[in-house]
Amino acid sequence: MAIASFQLAQDSEGKKRISLHGQWSLREMDNDFAQLRQALKPHFANQDLHWDLSEVEQLDTAGAAVLWNGWQGKLDNKTGLSEEQNHLFQTLGEINAQATEKPKSGFDPLTLIAAWGKLTIFLSSHITDFVRLTGLLVIELAYLIRRPQDFPWREFSANIYKSGVTALPVTALLGMMIGIAMSYLMATQLRTFGADIFIVNILGLAVIRELGPILMAVLVAGRSGSAMTAQIGVMRVTEEIDALAVMGISRILRVVLPKVLGLTFIAPMLVIWTSVWALLGGAFSANMELGLGFRFFFDYLATVVQPVNLTLSLIKGVMFGFVVAVVACHFGLRIKPNTESLSRSTTSSVVTAITCVILIDAVFAILTSGIGV
Amino acid sequence: MSRAICDIRKVWTVFGSNVVHENLDLTINAGEVVSLVGGSGSGKTTLLRHIVGLTRPSKGEVLLFGKNLHEMPRIPQQRLMNRLGMLFQQGALFSALSVFDNIAFPLRELRQFDEATIRQLVLHKLSLVEMEPDTGSRLPSQLSGGMIKRVALARALALEPELLLLDEPTAGLDPERSEKFVELIKDIKQALGLTVIFVTHDLDTLVSLSDRVAVLADKRIVANCTLQELEHIDHPFVQNFFQGIRVRLERTG
Ligand SMILES: Nc1ncnc2c1ncn2[C@@H]1O[C@H](COP(=O)(O)OP(=O)(O)OP(=O)(O)O)[C@@H](O)[C@H]1O
Numbered sequence: 001m002a003i004a005s006f007q008l009a010q011d012s013e014g015k016k017r018i019s020l021h022g023q024w025s026l027r028e029m030d031n032d033f034a035q036l037r038q039a040l041k042p043h044f045a046n047q048d049l050h051w052d053l054s055e056v057e058q059l060d061t062a063g064a065a066v067l068w069n070g071w072q073g074k075l076d077n078k079t080g081l082s083e084e085q086n087h088l089f090q091t092l093g094e095i096n097a098q099a100t101e102k103p104k105s106g107f108d109p110l111t112l113i114a115a116w117g118k119l120t121i122f123l124s125s126h127i128t129d130f131v132r133l134t135g136l137l138v139i140e141l142a143y144l145i146r147r148p149q150d151f152p153w154r155e156f157s158a159n160i161y162k163s164g165v166t167a168l169p170v171t172a173l174l175g176m177m178i179g180i181a182m183s184y185l186m187a188t189q190l191r192t193f194g195a196d197i198f199i200v201n202i203l204g205l206a207v208i209r210e211l212g213p214i215l216m217a218v219l220v221a222g223r224s225g226s227a228m229t230a231q232i233g234v235m236r237v238t239e240e241i242d243a244l245a246v247m248g249i250s251r252i253l254r255v256v257l258p259k260v261l262g263l264t265f266i267a268p269m270l271v272i273w274t275s276v277w278a279l280l281g282g283a284f285s286a287n288m289e290l291g292l293g294f295r296f297f298f299d300y301l302a303t304v305v306q307p308v309n310l311t312l313s314l315i316k317g318v319m320f321g322f323v324v325a326v327v328a329c330h331f332g333l334r335i336k337p338n339t340e341s342l343s344r345s346t347t348s349s350v351v352t353a354i355t356c357v358i359l360i361d362a363v364f365a366i367l368t369s370g371i372g373v
Numbered sequence: 374m375s376r377a378i379c380d381i382r383k384v385w386t387v388f389g390s391n392v393v394h395e396n397l398d399l400t401i402n403a404g405e406v407v408s409l410v411g412g413s414g415s416g417k418t419t420l421l422r423h424i425v426g427l428t429r430p431s432k433g434e435v436l437l438f439g440k441n442l443h444e445m446p447r448i449p450q451q452r453l454m455n456r457l458g459m460l461f462q463q464g465a466l467f468s469a470l471s472v473f474d475n476i477a478f479p480l481r482e483l484r485q486f487d488e489a490t491i492r493q494l495v496l497h498k499l500s501l502v503e504m505e506p507d508t509g510s511r512l513p514s515q516l517s518g519g520m521i522k523r524v525a526l527a528r529a530l531a532l533e534p535e536l537l538l539l540d541e542p543t544a545g546l547d548p549e550r551s552e553k554f555v556e557l558i559k560d561i562k563q564a565l566g567l568t569v570i571f572v573t574h575d576l577d578t579l580v581s582l583s584d585r586v587a588v589l590a591d592k593r594i595v596a597n598c599t600l601q602e603l604e605h606i607d608h609p610f611v612q613n614f615f616q617g618i619r620v621r622l623e624r625t626g
């Protein structure tokens with residue numbers, strides 16, 4: 001057993017011949033067909049060369065394919081082929097390995113229109129799916145009103161725990177950090193104007209009305225939204241969703257609805273929780289920088305920030321929670337059963353959810369600009 | 374020639390409190406087609422996973438080509454792995470890649486062939502397992518169960534391995550395809566010399582393909598012999614099993 005090699009020789013009549021030796025197979029681990037091909041290249045080009053394969057110890061399809069491609073399918077002036085090798089080359093010859101090359105054309109203005117059309121179809125399919133999903137959710141809710149005993153309590157509470165309770169530490173930490181950072185930056189600015197006390201107004205309004213809900217939404221989209229998409233996606237990949245359907249269980253009722261309701265229910269509470277920690281952080285920073293007492297900070301906060309802001313913040317929480325969950329489920333249900341689609345959809349789910357949340361927030365801010373400020 | 378290609382020595386496998394293998398010994402010689410039989414859940418798949426080095430037994434060692442995979446440097450280990458092909462029970466095709474790319478994957482990984490050669494080799498493997506060349510563009514999720522098996526087999530064969538491990542290769546194939554599959558393995562074996570370890574519950578395949586049979590029962594190998602010799606082994610599972618294959622043995626002579 002030896003590695004594949006070749007030898008050039010000249011016979012008595014001055015004709016050049018090349019003889020192959022060794023194991024022309026992948027079995028021999030030291031073979032490197034890339035090198036062999038490179039070394040054989042000039043000889044492949046030489047049409048008059050005589051090839052002798054009688055010394056080949058072993059030839060597998062891989063070795064044969066390399067030779068065959070080098071010879072470009074011509075088997076004349078090859079000698080020493082055994083019966084089996086001949087057969088092998090014949091089988092290879094029967095395979096039509098001509099890659100069907102796509103004709104490459106230059107710039108075609110039609111492709112632009114086609115791309116535009118494809119994009120439109122893609123977007124409209126998303127919109128139809130989304131509308132259908134929301135419709136199905138409404139139908140399931142209506143069904144639940146008639147048959148409340150079918151409410152998926154277990155899944156509902158599991159979702160509250162997963163996306164709400166386990167999110168408490170991270171939302172608290174982030175809220176607090178943001179509060180500290182903002183208050184710290186503002187404190188230095190406000191001090192130059194001697195307007196220290198306004199830190200409470202600014203911070204209170206910003207955190208309660210904007211930052212709290214947005215922070216919560218971003219975090220929840222990253223944590224729970226992606227998890228929901230991936231979970232539904234894997235359930236699709238492994239046909240679990242189909243198994244549910246065969247048992248006569250509505251996948252919307254059992255899989256989607258608990259997620260949507262759970263997150264919608266818990267999101268406003270998470271908003272409050274995040275805001276409280278952001279304000280605590282802000283108060284802490286204000287205390288360090290401006291010497292405002294905690295007691296004073298919160299007393300004053302209550303007088304300058306109207307309670308309606310809290311209502312707005314809760315409404316936002318509900319909306320954001322709903323949007324994140326519905327978007328996550330929407331993308332989850334669109335996943336095709338392969339890993340590539342799974343990762344793409346999970347990414348899209350998070351990006352879309354955050355984008356939607358910010359868009360809604362902007363619209364909401366404009367609509368409610370006259371309230372509570 | 375009876376070079377041991379795979380040597381399993383005093384292997385114990387324990388999952389939590391579940392002892393799957395207890396002091397299990399098995400030697401497989403080069404050039405043999407060995408079938409591994411045993412009840413469902415007796416640890417056949419687990420044993421195959423030990424052999425290819427996916428898992429490590431709790432105790433004991435598995436030698437492949439005389440070497441312990443887990444104690445090798447990375448490059449030689451990779452090369453050694455290229456000498457074996459495994460067909461997983463569920464196919465384990467890469468779901469994001471088309472059928473063609475699945476089979477081409479190990480070939481491309483070698484970085485020794487140009488695309489034209491790879492194309493030819495892939496189409497050759499596809500024709501071996503009797504798949505139409507135009508199924509190459511489909512994704513695994515668009516295949517039937519039996520087709521997945523065949524593509525997985527084509528992928529396992531892509532590198533012309535010396536040792537082929539097949540986990541229930543004929544489950545999900547129609548009888549005719551099972552027969553063809555047996556022929557295919559025999560052909561490859563004859564052309565290249567191949568060692569095959571396969572797990573099966575399909576007695577026809579077992580009788581027509583295997584040179585030897587290893588019976589896994591009571592957490593160890595209770596028999597490792599030719600089919601005919603099974604008759605003389607005094608173990609309830611083996612006896613029961615032998616009743617099942619007796620008729621088939623007589624039919625083939
Ligand atoms: N990763 C694991 N963790 C815990 N237990 C496992 C694991 N893998 C396998 N087992 C257990 O090991 C035992 C053997 O499993 P294995 O898959 O090897 O069975 P098998 O012989 O291949 O069965 P079948 O014929 O049904 O495929 C089973 O009891 C199984 O529950």
Ligand SMILES: [Mg+2]
Binds near residue numbers: 417418419462
């Ligand atoms: Mg198994």
